Amino acid sequence: MTATMTIPVSQPDISELERKNVQSAMDSTWISSSGSFVNSFEHRFADLHGTLSCLSVSNGTAALHLALLGCEIGPGDEVIVPSLTYVATANAVKYCGAEPVFVDVNQEDWNMNCEQVKDAISNRTKAIIVVHLYGMPAEMSRLRTIADQYGIFLIEDVAEAPFATRDGTMTGTVGDVSTFSFFGNKVITCGEGGAVVTNDPEIAARMKLLRSQGMDPNQRYFFPVIGYNYRLTNVACAILDAQLDRLEEMLNRRQRLFSRYEQALSGLDVGLQMSNKNITVCPWLFPLLITQGENTRSSIIKKLREQGIDTRPFFYPIHRLPMYTAARTCGSLPITNQLANWGMNLPTSSAFTDSETDYLIAQVERAFRQ
Numbered sequence: 481m482t483a484t485m486t487i488p489v490s491q492p493d494i495s496e497l498e499r500k501n502v503q504s505a506m507d508s509t510w511i512s513s514s515g516s517f518v519n520s521f522e523h524r525f526a527d528l529h530g531t532l533s534c535l536s537v538s539n540g541t542a543a544l545h546l547a548l549l550g551c552e553i554g555p556g557d558e559v560i561v562p563s564l565t566y567v568a569t570a571n572a573v574k575y576c577g578a579e580p581v582f583v584d585v586n587q588e589d590w591n592m593n594c595e596q597v598k599d600a601i602s603n604r605t606k607a608i609i610v611v612h613l614y615g616m617p618a619e620m621s622r623l624r625t626i627a628d629q630y631g632i633f634l635i636e637d638v639a640e641a642p643f644a645t646r647d648g649t650m651t652g653t654v655g656d657v658s659t660f661s662f663f664g665n666k667v668i669t670c671g672e673g674g675a676v677v678t679n680d681p682e683i684a685a686r687m688k689l690l691r692s693q694g695m696d697p698n699q700r701y702f703f704p705v706i707g708y709n710y711r712l713t714n715v716a717c718a719i720l721d722a723q724l725d726r727l728e729e730m731l732n733r734r735q736r737l738f739s740r741y742e743q744a745l746s747g748l749d750v751g752l753q754m755s756n757k758n759i760t761v762c763p764w765l766f767p768l769l770i771t772q773g774e775n776t777r778s779s780i781i782k783k784l785r786e787q788g789i790d791t792r793p794f795f796y797p798i799h800r801l802p803m804y805t806a807a808r809t810c811g812s813l814p815i816t817n818q819l820a821n822w823g824m825n826l827p828t829s830s831a832f833t834d835s836e837t838d839y840l841i842a843q844v845e846r847a848f849r850q
Contacts, residue, residue: 485839486788490665490765493730493831494719501718508714513692515714521721522675528643528724529652531677533684535691536712536720540639540661543674544572546710547657548607549690550676550683551633553578557606562592563799563809564816565611569637570798570807578606582799584813588754590767591618593815598626600810607633612641612651614794614825615762616753620646620654627656635659639674642667643731644762651762657683662716667730667764668723670716733830734763737837741766741826744845751822765792765825777824783847789840794823 505517518536526534537543553559555577561569563582570580583596590613597608608627610618620636627634636655644651652658657680662673678684689697694707723730738761742752751769753761770777781791797816799809826844 484788485836487790487827487832487836487840488829489790489792489825489827491827491829491831492664492669492671493723493726493733493829495722495726497725498719498722501722502715505715505718510714512713513711515717517714517717517721518712521717521724524721524724525675526677529650529658529677531653531658532679532681533688534675534677535684535687536717537674537676537691537710538712539672540659540663540674541568541572542708542710543659543661543676544568544609544635544637545575545708546687546691547635547659547676547678548572548576548578550657550678550687551607551635552686553606553633556604558602558604558808559606560592560597560600560608561798562611562613562816563797563813564590564613564795564819565637565798566639566795567798567801569609569611570804573609579604580798580804580807581605582804582807582809582813584810584815585613585819587815589616589618590614590753590819591616592623594619594622594626596810597623600808601626601630601632605630605632607635609635609637610655611637611639612644612762614753614767615641615644615764617641617644617646617649617651617759617761620649620651624654633657639663639666640764641762643727645760647758652677656680657687662720665765667734667762668720668727670712670719670723673712673716673720730830731763733832734828737828737832738763738766740837740841741844744841745848748848750848763828765828767794767823767825769819769822770824771822777822780847781824783850784843787843787847789843790827792825794820794825796820 522534557578573580636658638652639661660675694705696702
């Protein structure tokens with residue numbers, strides 16, 4: 481049967497406001513890494529998270545790398561990370577010459593298991609990277625307590641869950657440093673981009689130095705250290721500045737789609753994210769578990785693809801990837817392996833039209849109820 485529509489797994493929501501801002505940035509001729517939109521976005525994003533500093537960067541992986549370097553992570557150090565995450569989280573650790581140590585996740589919220597984090601700490605542990613997976617905020621109060629108890633850094637990877645809250649605390653506001661991604665499939669986007677926020681002035685100063693090739697801020701073209709070109713352009717920040725203006729509208733549209741998914745899947749043998757009055761999930765991609773197994777998941781993915789609907793399986797466990805099979809793990813990580821086999825993401829975007837949403841919901845319900 482020929483599909484009547486094509487629905488991507490995600491679609492950037494670009495309005496006339498973004499176009500207007502981009503034109504303004506171009507008219508100003510400030511199209512590289514300086515300009516009014518860079519300053520505006522960084523100040524507004526810092527204010528949103530109650531932090532002293534925000535640095536816009538070229539992508540989310542650069543944000544992770546800068547955060548680790550800002551915490552002076554290097555060779556001989558270990559960083560605890562969940563295995564169920566996008567590979568960039570672990571890769572950034574390796575960029576620093578340090579070693580990732582993989583822990584399992586919880587069955588309930590799919591985020592890193594705090595007890596395993598404690599078990600994984602060694603005399604080489606320098607930091608924990610907590611990933612707020614698939615829009616679900618992690619148990620930051622417990623992780624903050626653990627980090628403080630052992631005197632190690634806590635870094636938040638907020639790429640998939642900006643503006644989510646748990647017990648009234650927003651993601652990106654508890655860690656020593658927090659990182660964000662503005663890739664094309666994220667809740668707010670400029671195509672490629674990222675940010676790091678922190679309240680620590682020393683970490684902020686190190687990251688700012690390293691972001692701009694290591695150039696001394698007080699002596700132009702003098703470079704005391706080897707740095708990186710991780711800056712974001714004024715044109716990209718012009719898009720992000722408009723996205724912040726439209727943030728509430730875009731989140732509300734995504735949340736309405738989430739509610740329709742939940743209604744369509746009610747009564748079916750699927751696992752959904754935990755629901756708790758103290759948790760506000762970020763409506764990124766709609767995640768679910770098909771508990772009958774991987775073959776059924778593959779079948780549903782195939783059915784939806786035949787109807788023009790793109791989906792995504794959960795991330796492949798990093799500890800099972802070829803370059804990380806020798807890494808230290810805290811046990812066999814059974815829940816990570818299980819969720820990776822069962823999980824998939826359904827399309828989500830605030831840019832979907834009403835007719836696209838109606839078609840999407842009808843086809844999802846049909847595929848799951850057959």
